[in-house]
Amino acid sequence: MSNTSQDFSGPLGLIKKWGTKWSLWPVHLVTACCGVELAHAYASGYDGERLGSLNYGISRQTNLIIVEGAISRKMARVLKITYEQMPDPKFVIVMGACGLKGGLFWNGYHMVRPSDVVPVDFFIPGCPPTPESLLRAIRELQEKIMKGESRNTIEFERCDISAEGRSCRALAPSSPKYLAPTPSIAVDVPKEVEWEFGAKLVEELRSELDGLYDQITITGKNRIAIRTCRRRISAIASKLCSKFDHVKNVNVIDLPHENSFIVEYQVSSYSVRDLMPVVVNIFARIPRDNPRFPSLRSFWESADYMEREMHEFFGVWFEGNPAMGERFLLAPDTPDYPLRKDRKVVEERYVEG
CATH class of the missing domain: 3.30.460.80 (NADH:ubiquinone oxidoreductase Nqo5 subunit)
Incomplete structure (x- = not known):
């Protein structure tokens, strides 16, 4: 969570807070499957609009970004520009494991954490997060606007794994890795078909x-x-x-x-x-x-x-292609030839807490 302060001072401060609380218009950055959960939250079943939050598509007329999923190096620029175009006060909610720590793309060369690009007010964990959790984040953002401080809405308890009556700490095992001696992709395997x-x-x-x-x-x-x-x-x-x-x-x-x-x-x-x-x-x-x-x-x-x-x-x-040697697709700081299998894949490391 970010504790970025907003200017609600002056004699009309309370009215400003009240108006902002019930006028959250998110421009949503749908980059992954979390967009489905956002659609569900604002559909007729949950009706997110009843909480004073209405999806809108033009950044200059919104005050909230809901980042739905993974942000790549290329999309980070879009996120930054969108945020800078929005008028103050403005807020950011990041939903889904991909936005928090990269999700299943956690070791991808192209991944950027949204919190490294813009200040984030609330994170919603899960893959996918539920519509209820998104609406919960909206309500907590409204509370932050009124009270000027944010809080976690849930705390996870730490627990020990007991074995034969003795308490012990266990480390999560590393994932198995396989080396294939032959290509995993066969391009021209014949198949019998009626054709x-x-x-x-x-x-x-x-x-x-x-x-x-x-x-x-x-x-x-x-x-x-x-x-x-x-x-x-x-x-x-x-x-x-x-x-x-x-x-x-x-x-x-x-x-x-x-x-x-x-x-x-x-x-x-x-x-x-x-x-x-x-x-x-x-x-x-x-x-x-x-x-x-x-x-x-x-x-x-x-x-x-x-x-x-x-x-x-x-x-x-x-x-024969005159564009060879030029970079036009990847961000300037992307490693050269990132899909080559030359670099060792980053492995997860587990330590005792």
């Missing part, structure tokens, strides 16, 4: 791409994988771009134990009706210590943005 059109399409692709692929596989209904190599992928793209007219996704899979990356392009069609539900995954391996790959943006313009993303996340250099 007559797919079987014909695979035969057409094998004929059209003769000599350019290592394997073409049906991996599911409306799913085909084409395995190739770096030097042949541009030739494949040139033959497929007339029928498959856009890239849905560009992805990189990091395999440090094999010193390689898998780069994959998932393409589909907006122009050919029979091909609209079909997704073709074209992929190839490249060495991890020389991650260079030909850009396919000249065949599919939609690949440009996603190639730039993968370059920032993994350091793959897409030859």
